[in-house]
Each structure stands twice: as structure tokens, then as C-alpha cells.
Amino acid sequence: MWLLSFMAVMNFTILLASIGLKAPVIASERIDPHFHYIPLLYKKIRSFLYRFAKKIIVQTNSAASYFGKNLQRIIQIIPNPVKLPKNHKFFSSTARCIITVGRLDKQKDHDILIHAFSRLYPTYPHLGLTIYGGGAERDNLQKSISLPGAIQEIHQKLLEADLFGFPPLYDDFPNALVEAMSVGLPIIASNCSGNIDIVKNGVDGRIFPVGDVLKLAVLMEALVCDPNTRKRLGEKAKTVAERFHPDLIFHR
Structure with a gap:
């Protein structure tokens, strides 16, 4: 069973209603269309109606690549701005806390993070894994790990952590990351x-293949045991605030 997203319905409705009018219409895709299933008929309707849009806003190059050549001329990539941090993490030579943030659903693939962590825990019993967020998969996931749920202010929890794992199957612009x-x-x-639109592997983070528990576990262990690399990656990661500074994004 499928449901069209509210955004898709609004895009279709407004574009259809505005045909023949002079008012420009800007459509927006808020999730990568490669992974957002809609029936074939609606795909054809979207392809037809989007020709009448002034612009189609997407958040990443990955999402932009979905649309054919006839629509590329009106594609505009506008990522989300990054909330500027109040302060930065104080580096710790010993890694004790691994966290992630996100909805508890299958798209986010928290299972793989839990399985990878379970490979490390017997050797590194001082490590902890915390997943912040709420969602439909909570009952399934909490069989393996304690989940504190969603919290209003995540900033302090990020500062207290030593490593951040982010294993989704797909995303568009991952604000938590x-x-x-x-x-x-x-x-x-x-x-x-x-993720691949944001993270430069080996420069400001590490990348592993979707669904690869073993590779994730290997990378987690390598960073847990290497404080110098953790510090180097963390310092480079901070530059993301410059790339997605609110002033730059609002200008777009």
C-alpha cells in the first residue's frame, strides 16, 4: 500500500491549477526521489507537470541527478542551513560514548549500528551506545539497546559523545549528521x-557501504582506538558550519 506525500500532492495540485497563469510556481522535493516510491502513473504526471515549474528545489546533488535532462535547466540545489553551534566538543583521548540521532524507522537502519556495536562491546566494555529519537521501530530496537527517546535539546548530548554513527539506507539532507x-x-x-553529498571520506569523516555491518564495526573500532584520527576528523568536520552557513543558504 502506498501514500503520496503531502509535498507531492501540493506540488501536483498547485502546478495543475497554475497552468496558463503568469504566477511562477516553485516545486520542492524534500527527500531523494530515487528512494521515494510513487506509482508509475504519478511519476509520469510529475514529469509532465514539473515542466511548468519556474524552479524545482532539491537539497543535494544526489536528488538532482534523478531528474532527466529536460528538467535539469530548472533544478536548483538548496541544502538546509546548519544551526551554528554554541560551542565545540572538548576532545577526549578515551572514547566512551557513541551516539546517533534520528527517527526510529527502517530508513535510518539503526539495526546495523547496534549489530556493529555488539561486535565491539565484549572487547571494549567501557563503551556505550545511545540512540536519540522516537518512531515506529522503537519496540523492535529496544530489545537490543536502551533508547532514551527524543529530547528537545541535543546539542549537549553531542558535546558529551566521542563518536557519531549515522547508518541510514537513504536520506536527502541529514540535519542530524x-x-x-x-x-x-x-x-x-x-x-x-x-551523506555522500556532505562527508568527504577520510577528510572530515569516514564512510562505509550501506548495510555493511562488518565494515562499520571495523571503522568504529579503528576510531575508538585512535584518538589522533578522531581529533583530526572532528576538527575538519567543524568546517561544515562554513559550507552550510545560514547566510549562504538564505541567499540561495
Whole structure:
């Protein structure tokens, strides 16, 4: 069973209603269309109606690549701005806290982070894994790990952590990831759409193949045991706040 997103319905309705009018219409895709299923008929309707849009706003190059050549001329990439951090992480030579933030649903693939962590824990019993967020998968996930749920202010929790894991199957613009990077937290992220538009592997974070538990566990262990690399990646990660500074994004 499928449901069209509210955004898709609004795009279709407004574009259809505005045909023949002089008012410019800007459509917006807020999730990577490669992974957002809609029936074939609606795909054809979207392709037809989007020709009448003044602009189509997407958040990443990954999402922009979905649309054919006839629409590329009106595609505009505008990522989300990064909330400027109040302060940055104080570096600790011993890693004790691994965290992630995100909705508890299958898209975010928290299962893989839990399985990777379980490979490390017997050797590193001082490590803890915390997942902040709420959602439909809570009951399934909490069989394996304690989940504190969603919290209003995540900034302090990011500062207290030593490593940030982010394993979604797909995304568009992952706000949780860039917020973690902006405070100087070293990150390990899957190579899904969205993540690969932000993270430079080996420069400001580490990337692993989507769904690869073993590779994720290897990268987690390497960073847990290497404080110098954690510090180097964290320092580079902070530059994400410059790339997605609110002034730059609002100008677009």
C-alpha cells in the first residue's frame, strides 16, 4: 500500500491549477526521489507537470541527478542551513560514548549500528551506545539497546559523545549528521544519498557501504582506538558550519 506525500500532492495540485497563469510556481522535493516510491502513473504526471515549474528545489546533488535532462535547466540545489553551534566538543583521548540521532524507522537502519556495536562491546566494555529519537521501530530496537527517546535539546548530548554513527539506507539532507559535524564530533556514515553529498571520506569523516555491518564495526573500532584520527576528523568536520552557513543558504 502506498501514500503520496503531502509535498507531492501540493506540488501536483498547485502546478495543475497554475497552468496558463503568469504566477511562477516553485516545486520542492524534500527527500531523494530515487528512494521515494510513487506509482508509475504519478511519476509520469510529475514529469509532465514539473515542466511548468519556474524552479524545482532539491537539497543535494544526489536528488538532482534523478531528474532527466529536460528538467535539469530548472533544478536548483538548496541544502538546509546548519544551526551554528554554541560551542565545540572538548576532545577526549578515551572514547566512551557513541551516539546517533534520528527517527526510529527502517530508513535510518539503526539495526546495523547496534549489530556493529555488539561486535565491539565484549572487547571494549567501557563503551556505550545511545540512540536519540522516537518512531515506529522503537519496540523492535529496544530489545537490543536502551533508547532514551527524543529530547528537545541535543546539542549537549553531542558535546558529551566521542563518536557519531549515522547508518541510514537513504536520506536527502541529514540535519542530524551536519549538526554532529558542526560541533566537531568525528562521524562514521553510510554511503547513502545525502551523506555522500556532505562527508568527504577520510577528510572530515569516514564512510562505509550501506548495510555493511562488518565494515562499520571495523571503522568504529579503528576510531575508538585512535584518538589522533578522531581529533583530526572532528576538527575538519567543524568546517561544515562554513559550507552550510545560514547566510549562504538564505541567499540561495
